[in-house]
Structures are given as structure tokens and as C-alpha cells.
Amino acid sequence: MSVTQQQVLDALAKVASPRGVALTNANVLSAITATDGKVFFSINVDAAEARAWESVRAQAEAAVRAIPGVSVAMIALTAERKPGAAPPPPPQPHRHTHGVQPVSAHKPPQSPASPMSKQAEIPGVAAVIAVASGKGGVGKSTTALNLALGLRDLGLRVGLLDADIYGPSVPRLTGIHEKPKLNDDRKMIPIERFGLAIMSIGFLVEEETAMIWRGPMVMSAITQMLRDVAWGTLDILVVDMPPGTGDAQLTLAQNVPLKGAVIISTPQDLSLIDARRGLAMFKKVNVPVLGIVENMSYFQCPHCGTRSDIFGHGGARHEAERLGVPFLGEIPLHMSIRTTSDSGNPVVASEPDGPHAAIYREIGTKVRDQLQGANAAA
Ligand code: ADP
Secondary structure, eight states, X not given: OOOOHHHHHHXXXXXXXXXXXXXXXXXXXXXXXXXXXXXXXXXXXXXXXXXXXXXHHHHHHHHHHTSTTOOEEEEEEEEEOOTTOOOOOOOOTTOOSXXXXXXXTTSOOOOTTSGGGGOOOOTTEEEEEEEEESSTTSSHHHHHHHHHHHHHHTTOOEEEEEOOTTSOOHHHHHTOOSOOOBOTTSOBXXXXXXXXXXXXXXXXXXXXXXXXXOHHHHHHHHHHHHHSBOOOSEEEEEEEOOSSSSHHHHHHHHHSOXXXXXXXXXXXXXXXXXXXXHHHHHHHTTOOEEEEEEEEEEEEOTTXXXXXXXXXXXXXXXXXXXXTOOEEEEEEEOHHHHHHHHTTOOHHHHSTTSHXXXXXXXXXXXXXXXXXXXXXXX
């Protein structure tokens, strides 16, 4: 049964805004996407009013979910500050201004000044780590997926969240094209593939739809994918971040309860500069950088295996040393990494005994050891 935009509007007309008028007359709704029973839109309000709107968002979501035929309703509350306006008050512990569901109450309240105060643990998930890069095209997603598989090979229970909402590539890299189902609590069940629990916005919307999402909506959608997904019990949830170090990434790094971040860089100077920005960004929000991975580090001939350092080599290692950040490893530029990724059969799964799988496992081992070290220190 297909759901129409008009049905969604009819349902929203019955929800009252804090100003008393119907939500549909409050001039706050974005365009509404309703495809295959999946409904997405945002409520765009001034940051100063965001708190008053949170219950409206929840009511709107409930109203949309009640429409027969709706399987997913993702409604984001986006709070934008007017130019020149004072920043919104810091969120109260356990309260969110971004359309986030209330979170578990067992976390002690933290100082509102701390960026961590916005974060909340995900029940059942022991550690969330980000895989980030200063810019696109450096192999971040390929590395995130193969690193997740490397961690799986260490006997850990691992999930992968593709938060690269501007261009989700996990559907292509994993060959997953099915839509997640809902459990009895109406949470999305991640797709199990290669022994990983996998979720991507690309499973829910067409790539073009994902591309037009505006900054604040990105955060809300990602937060919902973290919390409205039945992740189950995981040792590590790997989050494939959107590329770059702009505001969207900063907000994400601030709002996702990260135990650490892995930065992917290629050897060229330019991307090393970008990697430095990534380090600075995570430092700003007190997320420990677990290390730098140099991807496409050297060219390995697919025929004879000869190594050529065509980009100049060792840049990321030196940079990591200089910055006092661990260096996690070098991944060659190799045809089979590209072909396996692009055919939905990542190299660690398709060639588990090959040299590349071993490299990703080694990187995974360093990441795991660091997380364990951090736990022990805590
Ligand atoms: P990003 O997430 O940084 O945009 P992707 O992971 O999508 O980058 O990778 C971009 C392209 O580079 C893809 O075609 C991918 O298969 C390829 N690629 C990534 N890493 C390697 C590698 N080590 N060797 C060969 N090709 C690679």
C-alpha cells in the first residue's frame, strides 16, 4: 500500500504546534518524502524554540506512523540559529534539541560545558568508533568496512553504520539492496551480512534524496540511525563518517558517543593537511584519535606484486609521529581492493587468507588494543 504526501499532510494537520496553529500551517515543514511506505521530512524551527518543539516532533512521528502502510517515519527537528542570535542554552542532561529520543537514564550528568554532555550511550553497544577523512575519495568507506571485518575476525561482535549521508556507499560496497525490517518495538533491524550488523541511510532512501539533506537534518537522521536501530549487543560499532571536517562533521563528532576516531589519509600532502584538520576536529570535542591509516600508500602491481612508492611514501607515518598519534598501518593501492569493494564483496571477506585481509586485521588489532587500553585506564 503506498502512502501519499497528502495522507501525511492530513495526519499532520491534526497535530498542534506550540503556537497553537496546526503543524501544517506553522510554516516549519520541509518537503515531505513518502516512498514505499517510508516517510521523511524535517521540522525547521528557531534554535531558541527547539525544546518546545520536541514533543511536537514526537507527536508528528506518532501521527505519521499511525497511517496504514507507513513502515518507517523519520522526522527530524532541525534547530537553526538566526544570524546574530544568541546561541541556544546548553542542553539539559538527558534532553536533546535535535529530535533525539530520550536516552537511558543511567549516565551521570556531565558539565554542560563539556561537548560530551550531548552524548548518550547506545544500550548494548560497548564502543562506538568513527572512521573519518579530511576529504572524499581517500578510501574511507572501503577502509571502514574492511576494518569492521578485520575486527570481526578478532572474534568481536561488530556493527557498521554508514553515516555518510551525502553519499552512502555501504549499499554498493556490501551489495545490500534490501530494506531493513522493523521489530516489535518498531526499531529497524540492521541487515546482517559478512557477520556484521549493517545500517545505512542508503538502505532507506535513494542516493539523490540523501544528497539534498541539509546540515541539521543530517545530525538528526544519524542520531536516529544510532538509537532507532536494534543494534543488539555489539563490542564495536564502526561509524563511517561523512568526509570532511566542516560543521556537520563537528556536530556529529560531538553528538555521537565516540570512544575514538580513526583517520584515513592518502600519502599526498594535501590530504595530510586535511588529516590534520580531522585530528584538530576530534581534539576539539575530546574524542581520542586512535590513529592514522595511510590508504593507497603504495602501488602494488596486481601481476607481479612489485611495490612502487609512486606517491612518495611514509608521509602519514611521519605525520603521525610528529603529532604524537599512533600510526595504524599502510594499505596499498591494489586492484583487488578496488574490484572486491566495487562488486560488494570486500577483500577481507572474499580473500580472507590474502595479504590485504592480514593488513586490515593488523589495523583492527591495534584499534582493539587501544580501546582496551583506554578501558583499562578508565
Ligand atoms: P571515500 O569513502 O573516501 O569516498 P571509497 O572507500 O568510496 O572512498 O573509495 C573510493 C574509490 O577508491 C573506490 O572505487 C574504492 O574501491 C577505491 N579504493 C579505496 N581504497 C583502495 C585501495 N587501497 N586500493 C585500490 N582502490 C581503493
